[in-house]
Amino acid sequence: MKCCFFLQTITSGLTNHPRVKAAAIEAIEKWGTGSGGSRLTTGNFRLHRQLEERLARFKGTEDAVVFNTGYMANLGTVSALVTRGDLVVSDELNHASIIDGCRLSRATVKVYRHKDLAHLRNILSAERAACRRCLIVTDGVFSMDGDVAPLPELLDLAEEFQALLMVDDAHATGVLGKKGAGTVEYFGLEGRGIIQMGTLSKALGAEGGYVAGDAALIDYLRNRARSFIFSTALSPPVIAAAMAALDVLEEEPHLLTQLHANVQFLYQGLKEMGFQVLPTESAVIPLMVGDARQALALSAKLAERGVLVPAIRPPTVPEGTSRLRITVMATHTPEDLQWALDAFRQAGERLGFF
Numbered sequence: 572m573k574c575c576f577f578l579q580t581i582t583s584g585l586t587n588h589p590r591v592k593a594a595a596i597e598a599i600e601k602w603g604t605g606s607g608g609s610r611l612t613t614g615n616f617r618l619h620r621q622l623e624e625r626l627a628r629f630k631g632t633e634d635a636v637v638f639n640t641g642y643m644a645n646l647g648t649v650s651a652l653v654t655r656g657d658l659v660v661s662d663e664l665n666h667a668s669i670i671d672g673c674r675l676s677r678a679t680v681k682v683y684r685h686k687d688l689a690h691l692r693n694i695l696s697a698e699r700a701a702c703r704r705c706l707i708v709t710d711g712v713f714s715m716d717g718d719v720a721p722l723p724e725l726l727d728l729a730e731e732f733q734a735l736l737m738v739d740d741a742h743a744t745g746v747l748g749k750k751g752a753g754t755v756e757y758f759g760l761e762g763r764g765i766i767q768m769g770t771l772s773k774a775l776g777a778e779g780g781y782v783a784g785d786a787a788l789i790d791y792l793r794n795r796a797r798s799f800i801f802s803t804a805l806s807p808p809v810i811a812a813a814m815a816a817l818d819v820l821e822e823e824p825h826l827l828t829q830l831h832a833n834v835q836f837l838y839q840g841l842k843e844m845g846f847q848v849l850p851t852e853s854a855v856i857p858l859m860v861g862d863a864r865q866a867l868a869l870s871a872k873l874a875e876r877g878v879l880v881p882a883i884r885p886p887t888v889p890e891g892t893s894r895l896r897i898t899v900m901a902t903h904t905p906e907d908l909q910w911a912l913d914a915f916r917q918a919g920e921r922l923g924f925f
């Protein structure tokens with residue numbers, strides 16, 4: 572049976588790119604399979620630094636630091652940047668790794684309603700003066716709705732209230748911006764001091780996380796972020812794969828164009844069919860169902876036909892907003908997409924969606 576994976580967050584299809592696979596194999600031959608220690612002890616390879624320099628160039632920052640996962644990047648960074656006596660203000664739909672980083676920091680944590688700038692301003696007006704340092708943190712592309720954070724307005728508020736601004740570009744890297752560098756590039760905010768976190772595990776088809784920003788900030792994180800300091804470094808093939816993926820992304824810009832064309836094709840097809848799909852600028856298409864059991868039933872019917880799309884239910888999303896979270900890839904062919912649309916139509920008809 573043909574199989575089409577719409578659950579993957581690997582939007583570029585780079586996990587299977589020949590150059591990416593060859594780079595990983597070559598790194599194993601040259602350096603072995605493991606790094607053997609943490610970066611600050613024995614696990615620091617030239618490759619790690621090369622990837623960090625490569626990421627900094629891609630993101631338009633002075634430097635970058637690589638963590639073992641995106642989760643660890645958020646955990647380590649938020650908890651290193653703020654502590655007791657500081658304030659962290661976080662969008663209510665931010666990723667769990669940000670939430671956990673906020674909790675771990677022991678700073679005062681305030682949550683603002685999703686993308687609600689007036690609410691954020693109220694919190695800053697009420698709380699900022701009493702705190703030493705302040706961090707505003709947001710997802711760049713929100714993982715469940717696929718919508719984009721209002722980064723320019725967030726930056727204005729950060730500047731007005733002398734706060735740091737951090738963006739989690741896990742779902743924006745390799746997706747948004749002319750070269751796929753994420754939300755900062757998308758909004759033309761390079762050089763404005765925004766702390767850019769991301770993961771290597773989605774569009775870049777490898778694994779690991781990173782933070783890109785000013786050199787002093789990155790140096791500080793290398794010496795303060797506990798999830799960086801106290802964990803064995805990523806293995807050489809993973810690092811080499813991520814670096815090759817960045818090269819491919821840069822040298823094959825059609826991947827980015829193709830990704831957005833595929834998203835639009837699938838979105839239009841589903842909409843015309845009668846499904847309630849949310850418009851998106853990212854690679855995440857939420858197909859709203861409402862009832863959790865209906866969402867599971869639709870996901871199961873699609874799985875029978877080899878189309879794998881996860882049903883997202885409470886507590887991941889609020890009650891009554893269960894949905895299918897469709898993630899499109901650049902490597903989906905027109906035949907893949909048409910075949911998936913046919914499966915959606917049949918499943919939708921069977922379950923009485925239209």
Ligand SMILES: Cc1ncc(COP(=O)(O)O)c(C=O)c1O
Pocket residue numbers: 640641642643645666668710714739741742770771772778779780
């Ligand atoms: C928005 C966001 N941030 C962070 C992460 C964590 O990244 P990783 O899977 O590399 O730990 C994810 C991934 O699932 C995510 O969706």
